[in-house]
Amino acid sequence: MDFSYDDEQTALRDATRGLVGKAYADWESRRRAVADDPGFDEKLWTQMAEMGLLGLPFSEDDGGVGAGPVEVAIVCRELGRVLAPEPYLGSVVYAGGLVAAVGTPEQRQEVLGGLASGESVLAFAHDEPGRRTSASAHDVTASAEGALTGTKEGVLHGARADVLVVSAALEGGGTGLFLVSGDALAGVQREGYSLPDGGRAARVTFDGTAATPLGEAGADVTSSIARVQDLTRIMAANEALGVMQTQLAATVGYLKSRKQFGVTLNTFQALTFRAADMYTSQELTHSLVDWATMVVEAGDPDALADAAARVSLQVSRAGRHIGQETIQLHGGIGVTAEYNVGTFTSHLTVLDHLLGDGGHQLRALDQRLTSYAAIDPLDVA
Amino acid sequence: MDFSYDDEQTALRDATRGLVGKAYADWESRRRAVADDPGFDEKLWTQMAEMGLLGLPFSEDDGGVGAGPVEVAIVCRELGRVLAPEPYLGSVVYAGGLVAAVGTPEQRQEVLGGLASGESVLAFAHDEPGRRTSASAHDVTASAEGALTGTKEGVLHGARADVLVVSAALEGGGTGLFLVSGDALAGVQREGYSLPDGGRAARVTFDGTAATPLGEAGADVTSSIARVQDLTRIMAANEALGVMQTQLAATVGYLKSRKQFGVTLNTFQALTFRAADMYTSQELTHSLVDWATMVVEAGDPDALADAAARVSLQVSRAGRHIGQETIQLHGGIGVTAEYNVGTFTSHLTVLDHLLGDGGHQLRALDQRLTSYAAIDPLDVA
Amino acid sequence: MQLALSEEDQKFREEVRTYFTTEVPQDIRTAVEEGRELSKDQIVESMRALNRGGLAVPHWPEEWGGRGWSELRRHIWHEEMQAACVPVPLAFNASMIGPVIAQFGSQEQKERFLPATANCDIFWSQGFSEPDAGSDLASLRTTAVLDGDDYVVNGQKTWTTLGQYGDWIFTLVRTNPDVKKQAGISMLLIDMRSEGLEVRPIELIDGGHEVNEVWFDNVRVPAENMVGEPGSGWTQAKFLLGNERVGVAPVGATKRVLARAKEIGAEVLADDPLLRARVAELENELLALELTALRVAAHSAGGEPHPASSVLKLRGTELQQAVSELVVDLAGPAVLGSGDGGDDLDWYRRSTPIYLNLRKASIYGGSNEVQRQIISRGILGL
């Protein structure tokens, strides 16, 4: 067991930080980027493609770089550290992950190739209004001919996307995946809106929309969706860890510099002890996030589901703790949009509910509680 | 709605404090009282009888004083403030309460008369090994002739008691109550033991023991037991509040006097803020305890059950908070038996589990959650 | 000790309930129920409706519209108002500057300001906090220098809630830089249409603009607009902040939100014992808080708030925040939703901005750290 990066990974981290961290070094850049549609910096997205970040997880045959989950995690964490609004998680990890998992070789080459090169943005249209998080589609249905009908919601960057991956209930039962792009996409009703953290999502309504089955037509791919959701949970956890690291650093800096009653705030022990508890939360989260990332690499799908639930639970708890305390310890400016920490907390809240919050994960873990005596993180032979 | 004591109630509080508070003014007296069986001060018990405290809740016809629940609560709170080990809660409130609720006029006169005068100690034998808190008996059974068989546990002061009130599963279904005393009691196997807080309980084994039905023979009195348990929960909450008041006062005193690093502990803001949170817990508990006591007086059994669950939940949460923080803020001496605060915490733990802890109560409240929109404490018309 | 209300209090309760549910416009009450922001007109209209029935400023001196109620009746009034989704009377008017003018103002000031304040003919703003004087109010730097019959005011206030609607602003200003911090502070009432006064909105994390900066650039204020003597402002501020804490535990409104959450989230709750347990626990904590408000109210005497009122602010805001967090969790994936498709989904969509906005509840009006300080020093003597 080894928690350290190798030299290439360190270089990747530094390069990503050099590009993205620099682009959003000051808070105003990020505010500008989300002010108008598409809600991110297209030029930066192209630069990320040029650097190879968008093709990182995909095989070289599919136009990607063939890197592993640790590398993807490094990028997600760096994006989190500056709250970069680029659609990496939704487009590369989530939608791209599904294409990689389910698509035919031709589809992978075409769609992932376009994604990796920065030509096209992908989005996964899956959640349905009024439904809880799940791996299945219910209210959006696919006819035997592959025509889609129904409404999806919370589709990350769904208004901007060039290619939609869509889940739909199959006539024969189960959930299938479909691609919608080009002319068919032009006929789809897409209403983009802003999320609480300034990110973008869309409500997408299909009305007999022509769609191409992703992979084998008629196959139930619920378990593949579940697997990619678990992968996405773990990458979202990496992003959230980046957010928390920035928040703790900002809080420590603020306590050292802000004066009240004639002294800096770090004179007040009640506040510094709370910062210590934030640090504890952050460190525990860091360990679990790194571990879960390594579990992805190890490749066992049961272990993946378990690790995804565990890391999501921890991130949910720690994210609320650190997010709320960061605002409280900053006082008034913590709730303003002009200062960054509040929006960081907002982003943690969105990530928390992206694929099931802590309570959701706890119930998933509850199902397995009696299947083992104690957890042994070293037992992965 | 009125939270204040009238003059007589104030006088009762002062008199009780004068007697019991004085008897246990120093911690060594209490340690001595629990060192040997019966685990309390028989002389003080007699004095309490003389003062009328033991007959407080019973009607004058039954040899009691005919006072209300507020008065009983006042006594319980004072006992809690000094951790008096006298069997008031188990004998007067719990066992006595059942006799008052279910007994025939003759039984009430005889048994409650003896209790009120200090002649006999009562105990309620109800809990059974390995069973969760409930209002029914299961493993102790009564034959049609009234012979009892089976084992009870956690019988408060059961080894010392002169009269046992015993619950038993009836042949015809339901739970009945029985009296065991005199020669029949002499034949019962009673093993006394100490509780973690120094109090006394007993394991009591019946083997065809002759017993007298309490009240109507063969009647299912489960609901009466439930009602007296609710009453006992509320009086236990009063006792627990007394404990918490002492603990907070001790903690505040300690923080003001104890020196570390050359200054008194109240110089450390992290500690004083925690004391502030303890105060908050205490005050919220105080309000709910007073309210529940008034609900007893109002007499509606549904409201009683609700209030008992609510106050027990609050006391469980606040008792752990205050009990644990009191020890932590005292440091090393907090866990010694020579200093009082640790045993106070121990007593809170015992009270917490006497009739179902916070989790137990939460599940009871959960059952009713959808039967109302919001709680209105003023709606008691 | 007595659980039930007296017959008279019972009757009183029914009367105010009837008034609230019939005399305050339905559209305003619906907006409150749905947790929407109110317009200035709605705030004013609602307060005037209350004032017509003598229900806007019952705690003021009777001479100026007060009713001489018992603390219990004030509690009933306050809870019934929230239960009926009636906006509580504008705090800046009813709880803050009104009582201060009634206590410390000159007869002229009383006559000029109090009726207009009770009827919301003047919409007041609060000008206390400054960028470098948050919890540490006494270090404020806005100055007022006497020049003839006017004070000339320069400086900046911040966190002025609803300042964009304000007609007048009550401010703390430094009139004497040469004495100990608190001693040099005075309270000045300033017409917000004065030349040199500028209100600049601050965007909050929920995207709203309810708070503002207020800039003073050589603003001339007639000296007659000072409340009390120069240098007495700290006394008035303490009086005001003490009053502020009393009414501040938003128990009724929080109960209402929780009741609505139970209703809208019924299906999710039926399936989730952990969320149900959180609801049950929060209900219990709110009950304890409400009973504490009743118990504490009964012991407040002579206008001095019971010291335990800090508990109300501290716990009240914690519970308000916890309930808002619960609603977000009930919303779940709807946090990322569009809000289209019905009132429930719309309510869920707004849950996150509301949750984020309410983080301020434990910061504004005396942060919870300040409240803990008050409890540990003022009550426990630590």
Add this chain to the structure above:
Amino acid sequence: MQLALSEEDQKFREEVRTYFTTEVPQDIRTAVEEGRELSKDQIVESMRALNRGGLAVPHWPEEWGGRGWSELRRHIWHEEMQAACVPVPLAFNASMIGPVIAQFGSQEQKERFLPATANCDIFWSQGFSEPDAGSDLASLRTTAVLDGDDYVVNGQKTWTTLGQYGDWIFTLVRTNPDVKKQAGISMLLIDMRSEGLEVRPIELIDGGHEVNEVWFDNVRVPAENMVGEPGSGWTQAKFLLGNERVGVAPVGATKRVLARAKEIGAEVLADDPLLRARVAELENELLALELTALRVAAHSAGGEPHPASSVLKLRGTELQQAVSELVVDLAGPAVLGSGDGGDDLDWYRRSTPIYLNLRKASIYGGSNEVQRQIISRGILGL
């Protein structure tokens, strides 16, 4: 980054697991499993069994029995030991005075004490805390005055865990009252059979007597028993306390208790989703802690503990306490039971004393307040 153990580490793990489960007497391991107090003989026997296999003091310098393991192997050794219900080597010997003597002792001291310490031929006690020097160790008052070849020691130590079993005690004493607090402190090794030394038990709230006061009344101690130079005791104390924190997170033991709770409480848990959720949450927090121990261990360098090791102590004791509280709640009414009627009921009966006893975990060995101080100052620079 690499999840799996290397083949060699895998093999190492199996070897130590086999050793622990076959070479340490079953009766001792059963007592540990059931959470019973160990006798002195059991503690000594178990440590000697480990020492025979070179598993008692693997972190010492290799010259004195250390093994030169990687941090990962030390972690595996420590976790497997706890999982196998083997008592960890007596901390006073293995983690505290042993490393101090190895680092600061004279060659004579090393030869005299280290082998006997590793084999528990000497049962060490710790004499640091005093009644008026708890977290503030530097204000200690026990004095040692040189008189010929001996130091004469007077004063009182307290919270001496297992002092009733002690053969020798390592103490911090004041040898120079005229210099700054820390500068006048020295470390002295004292034979507990010395005349004038008295051990008095302190009863704890669980009824046990595991801690003691140790009184010194003109106890004569040969000057050669001083570790290092006079006045260097503070340096040694800091070294010792730093080491103490590293191994202190009792993750494995806590996991074992939780696993047992799941087994014994299976029926209650099946019926109670709230308790199940607590178990699941605690398991997750323990996993995070264990992984942090692994992550931090890997970054400790040159004997200096990683600053984040304070997190291990802080969180480790919190979780240890939380698990003990969970067991009490599983016990429920059995808290008031006799314990008769089977191992499970007996375990439940003992749950409350254990819960109460473990309140000390966040107080002893550097209270959690001290740990927060270390984190906020030492790591965050606040």
